[in-house]
Amino acid sequence: MSWTRRHLLTIEELSPEEIVTLLDTAASFKEVGTRTIKKVPALRGKTVASLFMEPSTRTRISFELAAKRLSADTISVTAQSSSITKGESLKDTAKNIEALNTDFVVLRHSAAGAARFLADRLDAGILNAGDGAHEHPTQALLDVFTIREKLGRVEGLEVLILGDILFSRVARSNIWALTKLGARVTLCGPSTLVPAEFAKLGVRLTQDVEAALRRADVVNLLRIQHERQRKTYFPSTGEYSAIFGLTSERFLLTKPEVLIMHPGPINRGVEIASEVADCPRSVILEQVGNGLAVRMAALYLLNGAQGNAQAARADKG
Amino acid sequence: MTTVLNASAMQRALARMAHEILERNEDVDQLVLIGLQTRGVFLARRLAERLSQATGVPVPTGVLDISMHRDDLGLRGAAPEMKATHISFPIDGKTVVLVDDVLFTGRSVRAAMDALMDLGRPRRIQLAVLVDRGHWELPIRADYIGKATPTARDERIKVKMAEEDGVDEVSMVRSPA
Numbered sequence: 001m002s003w004t005r006r007h008l009l010t011i012e013e014l015s016p017e018e019i020v021t022l023l024d025t026a027a028s029f030k031e032v033g034t035r036t037i038k039k040v041p042a043l044r045g046k047t048v049a050s051l052f053m054e055p056s057t058r059t060r061i062s063f064e065l066a067a068k069r070l071s072a073d074t075i076s077v078t079a080q081s082s083s084i085t086k087g088e089s090l091k092d093t094a095k096n097i098e099a100l101n102t103d104f105v106v107l108r109h110s111a112a113g114a115a116r117f118l119a120d121r122l123d124a125g126i127l128n129a130g131d132g133a134h135e136h137p138t139q140a141l142l143d144v145f146t147i148r149e150k151l152g153r154v155e156g157l158e159v160l161i162l163g164d165i166l167f168s169r170v171a172r173s174n175i176w177a178l179t180k181l182g183a184r185v186t187l188c189g190p191s192t193l194v195p196a197e198f199a200k201l202g203v204r205l206t207q208d209v210e211a212a213l214r215r216a217d218v219v220n221l222l223r224i225q226h227e228r229q230r231k232t233y234f235p236s237t238g239e240y241s242a243i244f245g246l247t248s249e250r251f252l253l254t255k256p257e258v259l260i261m262h263p264g265p266i267n268r269g270v271e272i273a274s275e276v277a278d279c280p281r282s283v284i285l286e287q288v289g290n291g292l293a294v295r296m297a298a299l300y301l302l303n304g305a306q307g308n309a310q311a312a313r314a315d316k317g
Numbered sequence: 318m319t320t321v322l323n324a325s326a327m328q329r330a331l332a333r334m335a336h337e338i339l340e341r342n343e344d345v346d347q348l349v350l351i352g353l354q355t356r357g358v359f360l361a362r363r364l365a366e367r368l369s370q371a372t373g374v375p376v377p378t379g380v381l382d383i384s385m386h387r388d389d390l391g392l393r394g395a396a397p398e399m400k401a402t403h404i405s406f407p408i409d410g411k412t413v414v415l416v417d418d419v420l421f422t423g424r425s426v427r428a429a430m431d432a433l434m435d436l437g438r439p440r441r442i443q444l445a446v447l448v449d450r451g452h453w454e455l456p457i458r459a460d461y462i463g464k465a466t467p468t469a470r471d472e473r474i475k476v477k478m479a480e481e482d483g484v485d486e487v488s489m490v491r492s493p494a
Contacts, residue, residue: 304396
């Protein structure tokens with residue numbers, strides 16, 4: 001199918017076909033990473049600005065490297081090192097970046113809807129790199145890419161998302177991507193962090209960690225997002241780990257071919273035991289590699305659609 | 318619609334091209350064929366089979382997708398659908414014969430050569446096409462040509478191959494004005 005979106009804001013708005021197009025395109029870009037020269041000219045002459053208002057290691061370097069591997073020029077702004085600390089608004093910062101003729105803005109922001117806000121106001125293509133507890137589309141795409149690559153399919157699989165669901169944009173984007181592709185999703189975690197409203201999204205909620213682990217083909221672990229919790233949702237990290245952590249003992253309950261996933265950063269000994277994070281069933285570092293391919297695919301497809309919009313404007317003029 | 322090549326004419330053209338490739342390249346063991354997605358891939362496999370049969374030397378084939386190297390990205394409306402690149406052997410020092418179905422402007426071949434150079438350093442690159450329809454926009458010419466067919470710019474060459482389309486046939490269609 002041909003891709004027509006100029007922005008990548010949410011997984012919720014994508015059709016299953018669009019998700020598959022992204023995954024198939026990412027597979028081609030993964031091959032580029034195996035070449036001697038790991039760079040292709042697809043975005044030559046384009047500029048990608050990354051605007052990170054919240055801390056990030058993986059997503060930021062992954063987007064930047066993706067842009068560079070596509071031959072785009074990149075600029076990077078982080079909240080701490082910019083005039084945002086002097087009180088400049090998101091819109092003004094973005095307008096200034098656009099005044100430098102940037103073609104794409106990659107945005108991470110603590111407010112849900114921030115990426116949409118910019119998409120409505122700028123001509124540049126916007127890629128949502130995480131907006132509050134709302135969505136993190138490229139993370140979900142790299143997760144389903146990894147599942148599809150490792151297990152050959154997504155449809156019909158049992159996927160357990162375990163941890164802090166309430167504050168997790170990764171969980172929301174993953175639920176959309178997985179259910180659209182036909183996986184069965186179970187959410188598990190402290191009841192304060194797994195709100196009942198999630199059942200409306202067509203997923204199963206449970207408190208029974210051990211039964212859920214036995215059933216799962218994929219276990220996606222989520223970190224406790226202390227930075228978003230203004231009050232205490234559970235007694236202590238020790239107790240969290242004892243009840244919901246993927247300890248070595250609980251790992252023994254899982255299927256032999258289970259995939260252990262985590263979007264990072266991992267807190268060893270809290271949501272995942274060190275030995276489990278480093279075991280052969282863990283694909284945590286492969287997820288990082290696949291993230292690069294997925295972000296190259298997203299930039300490539302949005303760039304094609306941007307040409308479409310420019311051609312339409314030229315026709316009018 | 319006019320038929321340019323029927324099934325048996327396509328076979329004869331491929332047989333002749335295989336002979337010409339052998340004539341030009343005595344060191345068959347240094348020869349590799351790389352087909353451009355999609356129909357160039359089938360043509361490369363068919364030519365390689367003929368070369369191997371004639372010489373007893375296996376000739377490896379690879380698959381190249383040029384989407385990432387095109388010069389019209391952002392001019393076309395949507396990004397071209399990307400297919401796989403799969404070349405499982407080193408091309409350094411080899412004679413690479415690029416195989417495509419139609420030579421038109423030469424821009425695909427330009428992109429293919431760029432892509433190839435990123436994968437290694439071949440000793441030489443030659444070009445084999447089933448149909449050369451003219452209208453070159455770059456100084457690129459084919460070394461092996463199945464059939465040279467002068468065309469008008471608004472005509473289209475439609476290549477069908479058994480592997481993908483169930484039938485071997487090349488036809489020319491005038492696009493509706």
